[in-house]
Each structure stands twice: as structure tokens, then as C-alpha cells.
Amino acid sequence: MAGLPERKTLPRLDESLLTHLPPFSRLEKRQIRIILDQASSRRYDEGVAIFQEGHPAERFYMLLDGYVRVVRITPTGEQVTALHIPAGQLLGIAKAIGRDTYPATAMTASEALALSWPMHLWEKFVSDYDGFGTESYKTLGHRLGEVQNRVVEMATQQVEQRVANALLRLINQTGRKVDNGIEIDFPITRQDLSELTATTLHTVSRLLSGWEKQGLVESRRKRIVVRDPHALVVLSQK
DNA sequence: CCATTAAGCTTCG
């Protein structure tokens, strides 16, 4: 049987994919064309690793669609989720922080689509393309701040506050308006939330049940809608 | 206050 060719020639990537995204927004069409011609495009199922902590950082990525969880494994073997990254952001930019291995694992939290380039192009992009470097470092700084906040939270806040904060961040970064509130835009389990907040799925389940009775949230399996964000803010500050 | 254990229920594939 004559097998299909391993790799079909993809339709040419359209420049509009990148023109609005901050790292590329200051570039001309011609430059974006060159960048796209060097990119590989790939679709990922939900729940697969795009790259793994500790592995050689061979490529960097631009997430075009979907959501990615940045996950680290603690010395004791538990997973902790550092943050979620929405479409439109760079990913796996180890070179930017002077590393040649990935500092964390990137798991898809939904179906996802990403472009990628060989890491050796990183320096070239930074030097050749106006705004690419500064924008990248901006998002990097932003993420670092987030992770640090999380660390402080773990040390100072009680579980209820941490979970409330995690939900607020999730709806801020990845929320989608629905009729009765704001829904987290990708499938998220109580287990996932517990890994974000360093607690157990049982505690998360109890908290969500309680909040549901008070009308703050609404949840079904893998879906959470926040009906009253302000009430969560209040909770997160006691 | 919260983790752990254990048991049972629901939903998905």
C-alpha cells in the first residue's frame, strides 16, 4: 500500500497570524514573511507535552490557539502548575534567560496550535527585529512576577484565599464572558486547581461546593464559571 | 485549619 507522504506541504502560513501579536507587531510584512517561512506549524491534542523540563531547548514557540500549562515537578515528585499561557504568547524561550534546557514542562490545557522555530534563530530575531526582544522580555518579566506572587501567596495565605486568587487570575487571563458570568476557557479539573494552589483536590472540591451554594461560582465537570468575581476578591483578602 | 483516608456517586468514552 502506498502510504501517504509523511509530511504534506502545509498551506502557506498567512502573515495575519502574527501581525497583531506584540513580539511581531512592529515588523513589516516582508519581515513577517521571512519569519513565517522559517516556522513549523503543529497542532496538539489536549494534555500532551509540547516540551519537557530539563530537555535540550531546541525550539521556541508561539502559541496561536489554545492554552498551555507550565508545569514543574518538585523534588518529591508532585506536579505544580506555575502558570497558564493563553494564545498569542511566546513559549519555551529558554535562550532569553540564558538556558539551554527548558526550565519547565509545557502541557496543553486544551487543543492547541503553535508555530515553532529552531532556538538558534533566537539571537537573530532579537537583533534583526525591532521590538521583538523588548516585547519578549516584557512578557517574561510579567510571568516571573506572577510566579513570585504565587510563591508569596503559598507562604502567607490560607487555602481558601489561594484558591480564590487562582480562580481570579484564571478568569483574568483566560476567561470568557458567558451569560451568567465568566468561564475559564479551557477544561480544568479540581485536581488541576489543587496543583495550582498546593492543596488537595478534596479541599478544592469542598470549597467549590460551598461557593456554589452561595452563588459565587457554577461548575460542572471540567468547567468553572465565576458568577461573582467581586465576592472572590473579598474572600481572597481576608 | 487542612491533609488524608475511604467510600460512593456521576459522567464520559
Place this chain on the structure above:
DNA sequence: CGAAGCTTAATGG
């Protein structure tokens, strides 16, 4: 069906 996801209660650090 079985597996994954979720709930609830009891116990104990």
C-alpha cells in the same frame, strides 16, 4: 462496561 472526575464524611496532625 470501566475509568476519570467529583462529593462527602470521618479522623487526626
